[in-house]
Amino acid sequence: MAASPFSRSAGPGASGPWGLSVGLLLLLPLLLTSGCRHTPARPALASSLRRHPPCCLLGTNSAEDPPSSPDAQPPPPASTWSLASSLFPFSPPGYKENTSTPVCGRPWWSEDLDVTRHWPWEVSLRLENEHICGGALIELNWVVTAAHCIQGTKEYSVILGTSKLKPLQAALIPVKDIIMHPKFWGRTFIMGDVALLHLHSPATFTKYVQPICLPEPSYDLKVGTQCWVTGWGQVKQRFSGNSTLTAELQEAEVFIMDNKKCDQIYRKRSPIPHIVPLVLGDMVCATNYGENLCSGDSGGPLACEVEGRWILAGVLSWEKACARAENPGVYSRVTKYSKWIKKQISSGALSGPQTSAWLLLLFWLLWPQMSP
Numbered sequence: 001m002a003a004s005p006f007s008r009s010a011g012p013g014a015s016g017p018w019g020l021s022v023g024l025l026l027l028l029p030l031l032l033t034s035g036c037r038h039t040p041a042r043p044a045l046a047s048s049l050r051r052h053p054p055c056c057l058l059g060t061n062s063a064e065d066p067p068s069s070p071d072a073q074p075p076p077p078a079s080t081w082s083l084a085s086s087l088f089p090f091s092p093p094g095y096k097e098n099t100s101t102p103v104c105g106r107p108w109w110s111e112d113l114d115v116t117r118h119w120p121w122e123v124s125l126r127l128e129n130e131h132i133c134g135g136a137l138i139e140l141n142w143v144v145t146a147a148h149c150i151q152g153t154k155e156y157s158v159i160l161g162t163s164k165l166k167p168l169q170a171a172l173i174p175v176k177d178i179i180m181h182p183k184f185w186g187r188t189f190i191m192g193d194v195a196l197l198h199l200h201s202p203a204t205f206t207k208y209v210q211p212i213c214l215p216e217p218s219y220d221l222k223v224g225t226q227c228w229v230t231g232w233g234q235v236k237q238r239f240s241g242n243s244t245l246t247a248e249l250q251e252a253e254v255f256i257m258d259n260k261k262c263d264q265i266y267r268k269r270s271p272i273p274h275i276v277p278l279v280l281g282d283m284v285c286a287t288n289y290g291e292n293l294c295s296g297d298s299g300g301p302l303a304c305e306v307e308g309r310w311i312l313a314g315v316l317s318w319e320k321a322c323a324r325a326e327n328p329g330v331y332s333r334v335t336k337y338s339k340w341i342k343k344q345i346s347s348g349a350l351s352g353p354q355t356s357a358w359l360l361l362l363f364w365l366l367w368p369q370m371s372p
Helices: 017-033 259-267 338-346 355-370
Strands: 036-038 122-127 130-139 142-145 156-160 172-180 195-199 226-231 250-257 283-287 301-306 309-318 329-333
Touching (some): 142 309, 226 309, 259 283
Antiparallel strands (some): 036 172, 156 172, 250 283
């Protein structure tokens, strides 16, 4: 078998800087294809996980408010994922269909819960305990959000299992690692607007905290599919330019829209030449055709029920105030990213170029020119 021309060099130069430079250059594609990993500075220790307050009845007075006294009835016993099952969504004890097989996207609801208003995968992404973006729980220690929500080297945390923007009881879980999609160029060019958050410790599994399914890359999300968008987000007051966050989680029924029609709507009001599309193939649009419903946060989930199971169809990237026909929401199309997401999870977040690796590469490339 013939040896690779880059696998071995003859003579004293084999162990010199050029040999190392070639080796590092061969590793460069591996560094570029995995995505950028960001570890928040000074990661805090995860707070002890307490039972989460209910999140199910949005905008209503639920009979299942968080326990206010030690004698109150607690939620059912929680369980967490083990390492062996970390690659699969988890099903709570007592799930009626099949308790032996872990499933995702099939929330466990008691009979007194309104199933149309229960979003157990909803995540509030926090910076200094202030809500900045939404997100979706896909495993008990992994959250999907929008890449543009990440603002440099800062300490982030998440809150799950509550419909309240400022809950009295909630577990604040620090984010350990952040993986940005390699196609994300920044806020100016919204491509690859997906980020993975690796939690410092897994969330406690309850009927209020459950993961949503990732769609297969081959899944065809058809125009007209009914979906739901949820969030606390930036509701604009009528006749006012101001926007405020809502105290309770909001929801809006939306329908998948044709990308070309969505692109035409936004290009009418854009200074960008019409030959340049704004809505690309890795995006999906959803709109509401009748009601004026304001809803989502950036990074929040577009959830669709398909054959009895809820899938994460999109991650909110940009929209205009409300989910109306003239202002469709534009989402990162998760089918275009699900393969990348699963790869990052299976590799344990050990992906992406580190600063030290880039500096080492630069040093060895420049060293021969700097040498006498």
